[in-house]
Amino acid sequence: MLSLPSRTDRDLYPALMSPVLCANYPTDHKAFVRIDVSLRIYWHTLFDICPELLELSGPDGMSIFRPFMAWAGEKKLAFDWSYYLWVYVWLRQSPFKDRLLADDKYLRSIMAASAARWAILDRGRDCGIVIGCADTKNLVIGWKCRSVRLGREIELIEPEEPLPAPPDIFGYFTLQSFELDIFPGWQSLAR
Amino acid sequence: MRLGFNFTLGDTYDMVQRLIAERHIDYCEFLIDNFFCVDPNELAKAFDCPIGLHIMYSKFLEADRPMLVDFAARLRDYIDALNPIYVSDHILRFSHEGRAFFHLGEIDYSAEYEFVRDRVLQWQEIVGQRIHFENYPSIMDGGREAPAFFERLMKETGAGVLFDASNAVCSNRNCGTPFEAWRNVIAGAQHFHVAGYRNSLIEPFISLDTHAEALAPDTLAFLENFRSVFDKPGATMTYERDDQIEFDDIVADLKLLRNLFGEPEERRHDLALSA
Numbered sequence: 460m461l462s463l464p465s466r467t468d469r470d471l472y473p474a475l476m477s478p479v480l481c482a483n484y485p486t487d488h489k490a491f492v493r494i495d496v497s498l499r500i501y502w503h504t505l506f507d508i509c510p511e512l513l514e515l516s517g518p519d520g521m522s523i524f525r526p527f528m529a530w531a532g533e534k535k536l537a538f539d540w541s542y543y544l545w546v547y548v549w550l551r552q553s554p555f556k557d558r559l560l561a562d563d564k565y566l567r568s569i570m571a572a573s574a575a576r577w578a579i580l581d582r583g584r585d586c587g588i589v590i591g592c593a594d595t596k597n598l599v600i601g602w603k604c605r606s607v608r609l610g611r612e613i614e615l616i617e618p619e620e621p622l623p624a625p626p627d628i629f630g631y632f633t634l635q636s637f638e639l640d641i642f643p644g645w646q647s648l649a650r
Numbered sequence: 651m652r653l654g655f656n657f658t659l660g661d662t663y664d665m666v667q668r669l670i671a672e673r674h675i676d677y678c679e680f681l682i683d684n685f686f687c688v689d690p691n692e693l694a695k696a697f698d699c700p701i702g703l704h705i706m707y708s709k710f711l712e713a714d715r716p717m718l719v720d721f722a723a724r725l726r727d728y729i730d731a732l733n734p735i736y737v738s739d740h741i742l743r744f745s746h747e748g749r750a751f752f753h754l755g756e757i758d759y760s761a762e763y764e765f766v767r768d769r770v771l772q773w774q775e776i777v778g779q780r781i782h783f784e785n786y787p788s789i790m791d792g793g794r795e796a797p798a799f800f801e802r803l804m805k806e807t808g809a810g811v812l813f814d815a816s817n818a819v820c821s822n823r824n825c826g827t828p829f830e831a832w833r834n835v836i837a838g839a840q841h842f843h844v845a846g847y848r849n850s851l852i853e854p855f856i857s858l859d860t861h862a863e864a865l866a867p868d869t870l871a872f873l874e875n876f877r878s879v880f881d882k883p884g885a886t887m888t889y890e891r892d893d894q895i896e897f898d899d900i901v902a903d904l905k906l907l908r909n910l911f912g913e914p915e916e917r918r919h920d921l922a923l924s925a
Binding site: 465466467468469470471472473475476486487488489490492493495496497499500501504535536537538539579580582584586603604605606607608609610611637 | 659660661663683684685686687688692693696707708720721724743745746747748749750751752753755756757758759761762789790791792793824850851852853854855856858
């Protein structure tokens with residue numbers, strides 16, 4: 460028997476992004492399956508795009524996914540394009556920190572994933588985004604689709620003259636044309 | 651019934667050109683806001699066929715007016731350049747309390763009707779265009795209220811419904827929404843979607859609108875049983891495929907649809923001329 464309201468999706472909205480709340484629903488109920496479908500997409504969005512993270516967590520990813528989602532819930536993270544960057548922020552203060560920082564492939568993958576997510580989801584007028592990180596001098600740029608024959612494009616830049624490090628772990632700025640010809644300063648991630 | 655294919659990003663460009671050249675489709679549907687950085691004139695020349703414009707991320711139920719005005723101004727450039735058969739959008743939730751869903755949420759049809767109706771009126775006024783709104787592949791039982799909701803919405807806003815037949819099949823399987831309940835909506839709609847679905851990985855199984863599989867037997871049966879309600883002058887049906895994109899598989903499904911609905915009136919005219 461399910462004592463929680465579950466007539467509509469709306470009744471389930473808070474649980475759709477919370478493994479903790481999902482556990483309140485009986486596993487043989489449609490509401491549980493609906494929530495599970497939603498949570499799996501957060502999981503796949505992370506690990507299908509950044510499979511290297513499974514080397515840290517083990518193959519089911521749950522030692523990263525569950526505590527990250529709980530932390531994200533406490534911080535009320537928006538789960539916008541910066542989803543992956545916040546995973547890195549969490550990893551950096553987790554038991555995975557030393558292994559994370561020992562190989563920059565994790566950071567490269569995470570920055571590229573967030574740049575790509577911005578390029579596909581942002582509906583503002585900007586053409587590109589530049590993401591920087593205090594842990595690397597490299598930059599990652601995401602470009603929106605600029606031709607009917609192309610998709611979004613992601614570039615890794617190793618600048619000869621590094622930009623100043625962002626004041627937080629990550630910073631970003633957006634580009635109003637398809638040229639990287641300005642540095643207006645770093646913006647901090649919004650939660 | 652004109653058949654179309656959804657074009658969401660450049661990697662299927664050559665395949666869509668081939669579908670058009672081999673006359674498997676009669677028009678193409680752009681997921682238009684994916685192309686907001688592409689010159690409208692380039693898009694207008696991209697395919698030698700009529701075009702539909704499908705909006706994904708207007709978020710018109712959640713965005714504030716200045717954002718919608720800016721979105722609509724850009725959309726307008728594409729409407730003017732492409733003269734689309736239709737413009738369509740989604741009635742669903744992208745976020746809850748400022749936090750994004752990755753699997754988008756269904757609205758509460760009874761509790762939110764007035765709010766949605768007012769937003770639909772505002773959005774059509776801002777765009778300056780009749781918009782066709784897509785039905786959701788309902789999972790929870792509240793989805794049974796969707797047919798009456800869309801019927802009333804069409805009546806009170808002048809909006810159209812982009813009726814997604816396979817979403818209605820998912821809704822039927824998941825919460826028992828009878829196909830018959832959609833009859834008036836289908837009769838009043840001119841533009842349709844259809845795609846494959848799959849079951850959830852865990853039980854009790856629910857059907858998910860995935861756009862990655864062949865058309866299911868119950869989807870084809872639904873189309874066949876309601877064929878005369880779907881088919882009408884000017885009607886369009888977009889076959890959606892976003893994953894497992896294999897040309898031969900897509901053509902096989904398009905042939906099933908063509909066999910079901912026959913050549914569209916415009917095409918019959920072309921064929922008669924060429925004969």
